[in-house]
Amino acid sequence: xxxxxxxxxxxxxxxxxxxxxxxxxxxxxxxxxxxxxxxxxxxxxxxxxxxxxxxxxxxxxxxxxxxxxxxxxxxxxxxxxxxxxxxxxxxxxxxxxxxxxxxxxxxxxxxxxxxxxxxxxxxxxxxxxxxxxxxxxxxxxxxxxxxxxxxxxxxxxxxxxxxxxxxxxxxxxxxxxxxxxxxxxxxxxxxxxxxxxxxxxxxxxxxxxxxxxxxxxxxxxxxxxxxxxxxxxxxxxxxxxxxxxxxxxxxxxxxxxxxxxxxxxxxxxxxxxxxxxxxx
Numbered sequence: 001x002x003x004x005x006x007x008x009x010x011x012x013x014x015x016x017x018x019x020x021x022x023x024x025x026x027x028x029x030x031x032x033x034x035x036x037x038x039x040x041x042x043x044x045x046x047x048x049x050x051x052x053x054x055x056x057x058x059x060x061x062x063x064x065x066x067x068x069x070x071x072x073x074x075x076x077x078x079x080x081x082x083x084x085x086x087x088x089x090x091x092x093x094x095x096x097x098x099x100x101x102x103x104x105x106x107x108x109x110x111x112x113x114x115x116x117x118x119x120x121x122x123x124x125x126x127x128x129x130x131x132x133x134x135x136x137x138x139x140x141x142x143x144x145x146x147x148x149x150x151x152x153x154x155x156x157x158x159x160x161x162x163x164x165x166x167x168x169x170x171x172x173x174x175x176x177x178x179x180x181x182x183x184x185x186x187x188x189x190x191x192x193x194x195x196x197x198x199x200x201x202x203x204x205x206x207x208x209x210x211x212x213x214x215x216x217x218x219x220x221x222x223x224x225x226x227x228x229x230x231x232x233x234x235x236x237x238x239x240x241x242x243x244x245x246x247x248x249x250x251x252x253x254x255x256x257x258x259x260x261x262x263x264x265x266x267x268x269x270x271x272x273x274x275x276x277x278x279x280x
Contacts (some may be wrong), residue, residue: 005202005230006176006277009239012223012270030077031202032209034191040216041184044177054169054178056143062175066182068158072151073187079147088148092153093241094127095152100159101234109165110232120238122273127244129266165232166225176222239277245270 054062100122104110114118145250162179169175191199203210220243220280229237245267 005227005236006239006274008223009227009236010242010274011241012220012227012248013240015216015220015223016240016243017249019220028202031191031195031198031211032206033208034187034199035203035210036213036217037180038184038188038203039210040180040218041188043218044180044215048089048174048177049072051174051177052171054171054175058165058169058175061161061168062178064181065158065161065165065179066186068154068161069183070186072154072158073145075151075154079144079151088144090127090131090244091145091148092151092155093244094124094131095149096155096159097234097238097241098124098238099153099156101158103160104232104234107160108233110234112232112234115231118184118234119273119276120234122276123203123238123241123270124273126266126269126271127241128271129269130263133262133266146187159237160233162225163228163236164194167229172226172229173222176218176225179221179225180218225271235277241275242270245274 076088076092079092097120101112101117105112162175164176166172188199220240224236224240248263248267
């Protein structure tokens with residue numbers, strides 16, 4: 001895996017952490033997420049006429065990815081209703097790359113070296129260590145854990161779908177834009193029905209959030225999908241989870257949250273995993 005691809009994925013991880021920090025920093029977190037995803041979908045829809053269409057071979061993957069991402073959003077909502085985000089989020093994000101790594105061999109023929117496996121294990125271990133640390137700080141909820149684990153399989157599913165689909169598309173940018181258009185539509189409609197009258201006022205008060213978050217999430221996933229055309233899907237999926245490393249740094253330096261030694265140790269594991277990936 002080249003140094004250039006690694007740097008691009010790390011930048012994508014930084015963008016992902018940044019827009020998540022913006023979402024967390026103000027107001028209703030769910031409506032913030034809807035505003036960000038809808039904004040990304042609108043930006044994508046504006047860009048699509050200026051991009052070549054993805055190849056027909058990728059269309060079934062786009063459709064399957066859209067279904068998987070709707071299921072993902074439903075499970076995220078269920079997990080966060082059942083327990084704390086600090087418990088569910090690391091479980092989802094830390095387990096999914098391991099599933100991708102295990103499945104990518106038999107499904108898409110990507111055999112990973114021992115060094116790459118070591119890097120993935122370190123990154124996922126660090127992320128899951130954050131989940132254990134959060135569990136000690138707050139009352140753990142079994143339902144939230146179960147929803148998070150099931151959603152890890154869904155995340156792994158759409159990661160593999162998009163990893164294969166973007167390679168068939170011949171146009172990574174266009175494929176990414178369609179992913180966000182198909183993702184934003186169902187979420188927007190569901191929110192309009194379930195939170196009637198709340199979305200538009202929330203959006204008008206948070207134009208800055210919508211712009212930064214929309215560009216951030218679109219750019220983050222778009223760069224990751226491009227990287228999947230250049231490197232194994234499993235290694236890109238694992239490296240993308242270094243976003244938690246940046247999230248911890250942002251939470252400490254910008255949001256002024258307390259970061260204890262256990263979190264620092266977990267972050268060190270993630271950083272070590274990224275370094276091993278570079279040397280693999």
